[in-house]
Amino acid sequence: MLGLGISLWGQRRAAAAVLDPATLSPHLWLDPSDLTTLFQNSNGTGAVAADNDPVGYIGDKSGNGNHFIEATAAARPIYKTSAGLSWLAFDGVDDSIGGPLVNGFITEAVYDIFCAGIVNTIATDDPSDQPTFNDALFSDGGGLIGLHFRQSAPRMCAFNYDGSPDTANDDYTAGEAFVAHIRHSGGNLSLTQNARATVTVASGDTGSVINPASIGRNRTDTSHAWTDCKFYGMIARKTIFSAGEVAALKTYMGAKVGLVL
Amino acid sequence: MTMIHSVVMIIAAELQEKASLLECAIGKDEAPLPGKTYVRPLSPDGSEPVTHWGCHTWETQAFLDGKEAAKSGDYPPSVDFAVYGLSKDDAHSAAAGLIVSVRDIAVRPRDHWDEVLAASGLVPVVIKTEDLKL
Numbered sequence: 511m512l513g514l515g516i517s518l519w520g521q522r523r524a525a526a527a528v529l530d531p532a533t534l535s536p537h538l539w540l541d542p543s544d545l546t547t548l549f550q551n552s553n554g555t556g557a558v559a560a561d562n563d564p565v566g567y568i569g570d571k572s573g574n575g576n577h578f579i580e581a582t583a584a585a586r587p588i589y590k591t592s593a594g595l596s597w598l599a600f601d602g603v604d605d606s607i608g609g610p611l612v613n614g615f616i617t618e619a620v621y622d623i624f625c626a627g628i629v630n631t632i633a634t635d636d637p638s639d640q641p642t643f644n645d646a647l648f649s650d651g652g653g654l655i656g657l658h659f660r661q662s663a664p665r666m667c668a669f670n671y672d673g674s675p676d677t678a679n680d681d682y683t684a685g686e687a688f689v690a691h692i693r694h695s696g697g698n699l700s701l702t703q704n705a706r707a708t709v710t711v712a713s714g715d716t717g718s719v720i721n722p723a724s725i726g727r728n729r730t731d732t733s734h735a736w737t738d739c740k741f742y743g744m745i746a747r748k749t750i751f752s753a754g755e756v757a758a759l760k761t762y763m764g765a766k767v768g769l770v771l
Numbered sequence: 772m773t774m775i776h777s778v779v780m781i782i783a784a785e786l787q788e789k790a791s792l793l794e795c796a797i798g799k800d801e802a803p804l805p806g807k808t809y810v811r812p813l814s815p816d817g818s819e820p821v822t823h824w825g826c827h828t829w830e831t832q833a834f835l836d837g838k839e840a841a842k843s844g845d846y847p848p849s850v851d852f853a854v855y856g857l858s859k860d861d862a863h864s865a866a867a868g869l870i871v872s873v874r875d876i877a878v879r880p881r882d883h884w885d886e887v888l889a890a891s892g893l894v895p896v897v898i899k900t901e902d903l904k905l
Contacts (some may be wrong), residue, residue: 552801561772562876564829583799583807584828588774601880602878603779603827604810631881738881 519656529758531745532571538615538746539571540578540725541589543596543766544768549588556767557631560674563589567596568607576610578725579756585740587726595768597743600726601737602633602645608724611649615723615746616694618715622750623692624759625657626767627744628733632684633738635661638675646728648744652721657690668692668701680706687767689760695750702765705771742767774829777878779887781825781870791853792855795838796862797837797846804855817894827880835873841866841891 531539538751541547547569552555554567554577564586570576580586586603587598599725600606615621621623627647636643637660644667649656654671659682666682678701682688691702699713725744743766751759764771782790790803800806809824840846844863852862872887888894 556772560773562829563772564774575901582794582807584780584794584826585810587827601827601884603884630879633881670863696876738879769786 529762531759532573532764534538534745534747534751534755534759536572536615536745536747537574538576538610538744540568540741540744541571542568542589542598542741542743544571544594548664550586552581553704558589561589561591561674561677563590565607568598568695569609572615574614576614576723578607578723579609580605580607583676585652590740591657593768595766597740597742597767598625598725600737600739602631602739604649604736606724606727608722610649611720611725612617612655612723613719616655616716617748618717618719619690620749621746623746624689624763625692625744626687626689626763628687628740628742628767629659629666629682629684630738630740632659632664634659637662644728645739646724647737647739647741648707649728650719650723651723652718653728654717654719654721655694656728659684666690666701666703668699670694670699670713672714673717676711678709678711680709685730686747688769689720689763689767689769692758693750693757704769705760742758772831774801774831775876776830776832776835776878777874777880777883778830778835779827779870779884780809781813781823781873781887781891781893782826782865783823783868784821786865786868787824789857789861790829790869792857792863793841793862796850796852796855796857798832812896812898813888814896815892815894819896819898821896821898823891825884825893827884828905829876835871836867836870838871871894 549559549567560748568578587600634644644658646658665679667677678740700710702708760771794800794808811825812821813823816886
């Protein structure tokens, strides 16, 4: 028994320690804990080095050039670090960062996205569960994909628009750390939050994948477009991850937001 | 450039473009002009027309010192207003018309924002854009 216990412990430790997301060939990889990828200015100058530095540029570690930028100083999130964790803080008033077209990391038929965050407060309550009118951790400029949040029966909603809106919803309490795994494949959209059960709905091809991605806001509404949130990272691929890769990514992204998954 | 302040800024609608261009002139925003520093539409009752525009930012003491100096028309020599279609009088009117509220960076930004709007008698205006669904 003792030997078995040690062996399992050793395997878990090894799996958590050795995962390098680059080996999974993601099409997007944002990691606020890697200061070599963060810059204060949108042109990639001015290294981010300390708590409360503004962030105008997040480099894509996937090597695919899907960098996120913000040219307006007042709209930039700030870098925060505490207790071994690092994140971007968005003010919920007018902060966001974005730019790359979503076809840089998704296709119409398939995408697999992991993101880690905390929504501090949910200020919106659109009953249609569409990202256009709800707070979002990320979204695209056309309102076709995203992860958004609503107050009533508080929930997080993975969204895909295939000619009509489809949402995979799960309970969510503001202030809680989460890793969200959003998968669109085989005519289905699914959302898995942390170690909770997966929620799946039918959803066909995304209507358009040529809109710019944003973090920290929904797409266009000028009254409640911005989200009071913390962003700990995001990894996306145009093909689905294997079951083993999903498990490893959950653990990896969980560690980014202080969860053991 | 570590930020130490939470800052809310509000400008009257008729000065929004000049105030936005001024942010570009001092290097806080960039083309396409006039930039998008003041992006939150406001009015006394939340309905149109928009009477004011606002923003929240995290900033340094140097930025605030610069804002204060600007009210007296004091700018660094490197600021070239003409490039942004501004006269010194334009810049002065925009700087003088700005409502600036400063708190410690530890404040929750939305609380700061809501506090300033309440004190100013302003409410966010909902301008819903058409459903693009491209």
